[in-house]
Amino acid sequence: MASFSGFRDRNRQRSIASQLEGALLISSGIFPYFVLVALEAGGLLRASALLLFYPIFWLLNLTHHRTAALHAIIFISTFGIKIQNIKAVAKATLPKFFLEDLRESAFKVFSGCGGKRYVLTCLPRIMAEPFLREYLDVDCVIGTELKAIGRMCSGLVVPTGADRADMGWFQALKAAREDDQLIDVGLAARSNDHSFLLLCKEHYLISPQEDASPLARRDYPKPFIFHDGRLVTRPDPLRLLVVLLWLPFGVFLATTRIVIGIVLPYKLILMFTALNGFRIRVQHLETKQQPDPQSGVGSVTNKGTLYVCNHQTLLDPVVLATGILRRVSAVTYSLSNFSEVISPLPTVRLTRDRLKDRAIIQSMLEHGDLVVCPEGTTCREPYLLRFSPLFAEIAEKIVPVAVRARSSMFYGTTARGFKWLDSPFFLMNPCPWYELTFHEPVAGRPDSNELCYDIANGIQAQLGQTLGFECTNLTRRDKYRMLAGHDGIDPRN
Incomplete structure (x- = not known):
């Protein structure tokens, strides 16, 4: 696998598949985004409950039970909330924090590929998709699917496999391709499982400390004018x-x-x-x-x-x-x-x-x-x-x-x-x-x-x-x- 810093764009029409957390985004943590959904769509008590259970999420991640930690945090932050309200927070509040954490070097590589763009994330798809489609022109977002009961979120996950950053992502990306051809470029965080890169011709891994400069406002893919939400800073x-x-x-x-x-x-x-x-x-x-x-x-x-x-x-x-x-x-x-x-x-x-x-x-x-x-x-x-x-x-x-x-x-x-x-x-x-x-x-x-x-x-x-x-x-x-x-x-x- 090649070093990320060695990437040179030779064809702007190449397709690309990238991991969101730790690759396109500088931080690999997803907790703050669930806090924003819990606070804006569920209220202060739900956000407080999320913080109360954070040590459990941390222990599950530490013991490599990442899928269980993800399911637990999804349940606490989304159970009983209207799907429409989650989508509203994803559109009005989350883009600010995604843009502020967007890795400059990874964005330049991603935007330099003018072919079909895929992004893989552990976040629920409805939380990440509005930002990715509007600001990064992503064609396909592969993420965790939430199970709904009527218009309400059950807090459970649809068993598609996209919530697992291992062979689950591999299978989901393989199914999302329109043909059997390999994707030209793949970006992934070095610290995570990156099985989906097997479907890419060129592999580029990003270490947590490598090129960790956020994208400057003047370089945003489109003007960022309106956003909502009460918190000024990222709620880690x-x-x-x-x-x-x-x-x-x-x-x-x-x-x-x-x-x-x-x-x-x-x-x-x-x-x-x-x-x-x-x-x-x-x-x-x-x-x-x-x-x-x-x-x-x-x-x-x-x-x-x-x-x-x-x-x-x-x-x-x-x-x-x-x-x-x-x-x-x-x-x-x-x-x-x-x-x-x-x-x-x-x-x-x-x-x-x-x-x-x-x-x-x-x-x-x-x-x-x-x-x-x-x-x-x-x-x-x-x-x-x-x-x-x-x-x-x-x-x-x-x-x-x-x-x-x-x-x-x-x-x-x-x-x-x-x-x-x-x-x-x-x-x-x-x-x-x-x-x-x-x-x-x-x-x-x-x-x-x-x-x-x-x-x-x-x-x-x-x-x-x-x-x-x-x-x-x-x-x-x-x-x-x-x-x-x-x-x-x-x-x-």
Whole structure:
């Protein structure tokens, strides 16, 4: 068998068969992916049970009972969960963690073979297939098949043999071939059984430490824009234990931060948030006209200032108000009743009816300053969604604000989960971080609708340049259709 480092692509039309864990992926561990399914589709108690039984899985693997360990972890993480929910997690949550663990050298070899592509994995096929087909253009995924009872997962495995990384993979790959010809290239982890390589002309083995550099974001096979799930980092056993131990402290910390935001004046909020680990950084780009702290922009007018910012979390308007040390109002497309109750700012829900929304924004500007996020939804990755031009038709004074938020443990946004927990989850992070960059005021209310689009696109480009984000034409509807299977319309509107 040849060394993996000696591979040279001589024919881009060659077929390839590769192992997923330990070959295409740097890590050979599959536990974190089952944790994500258990947590996102089954809940916190199921993820905790998975961690509780981890020593048993480890002992079974240590004593070479890998198939028994796999069946046990599958049962605990999937029993009683709807198949549809597992597929949703596989599509919306798992690709982020697969991409972050994708081995750069193996990906270059894999993508360099333009023939038929096969991937073999111990993971259930429905967990790995969405990522492999969408990002790696895999033709055939060979993995463990889950047994379903109606629309529910039984936690059991269909006895196809694909759950065994020995002769089971050999038989499954042999049956998956369209003809009796050997596959041109085979990639496998050196530490695992690699019987399936007998069906390949050239064999390349990857040791755990060999070429263990992850693929850079700029080299991803396609832009990675939307994903879901609460956990920021890969939940290996130690990190999952830290998260579970942190939860009681996180709940207390989030409650404290919410109370501080509601009770204290803005000048004291900045000081107390810094003391409890919440960092807020505010900077103003050089302006031709210094803003008046009472009216927002230097020109005299009876209307309030419209602050236009990209959308990071539900806390964007609250943090902005703290940064400028005065009360503002906010409009939103969807906000839970709980979020409205704990919000220290007045909020109004838009209806997605252009005439009604126009009247709402005009009315709120008559009474003071207003914050609007024209993207209509959040985006976790360094991309900006399309800006709705409605704000440019109404406001005379527009202040673009570039917003950047960071968290280390929990995401404060979700498309499929409980949206009323978005703000608490962000505030549960040990040291959440916000940065606001205020730009020069821009004049609104042009003479034509075309100029409104130009203003919206110009502000989007301006904020994108400041943040280093890429501008897109994607919308809220695109995000929710991909992550949740619906248009993201709040039924209360």
